[in-house]
């Protein structure tokens with residue numbers, strides 16, 4: 375378990391075991407690749423971030439991950455892998471979010487991308503995300519680099 379403060383100074387706990395905080399998390403976040411590029415979305419208020427959102431009533435977290443990637447980027451997931459789960463002790467309440475890694479093999483243009491401006495492809499994730507106003511707060515704490523480390527190891531072993 376890793377603990378740290380997020381961009382807003384909320385306490386966060388992150389773990390790469392299976393469902394350490396909840397079997398039914400209400401949020402999902404999907405670190406997504408399309409071919410050899412990172413696939414992000416541009417949230418209208420928060421800026422660039424990996425796709426994700428809330429799990430709907432009666433929906434499985436994995437299905438929410440697939441749905442959110444499709445709604446926010448038009449991406450069809452070919453391979454979804456559970457990475458970990460984090461717990462944010464936020465001022466407005468607690469948030470428990472599953473992190474996934476997904477490969478997308480098709481990007482389908484959508485009439486609307488909901489609260490986002492749709493897909494953004496990046497060759498690399500910049501070093502200065504934490505200082506960049508282009509990126510969402512979600513991309514600015516230890517969840518992203520720690521998850522990327524796990525994904526890299528997983529990819530090296532596959």
Ligand code: GTP
Nearest residue numbers: 380381382384386403462464465466469471512515
């Ligand atoms: P919607 O507008 O309905 O999406 O909801 P909301 O703004 O109420 O947000 P949500 O329930 O998604 O999150 C509530 C609060 O939890 C946010 O304002 C953040 O402080 C925190 N939070 C949500 N997601 C994350 C995340 O991925 N990382 C961190 N560090 N905090 C998060």
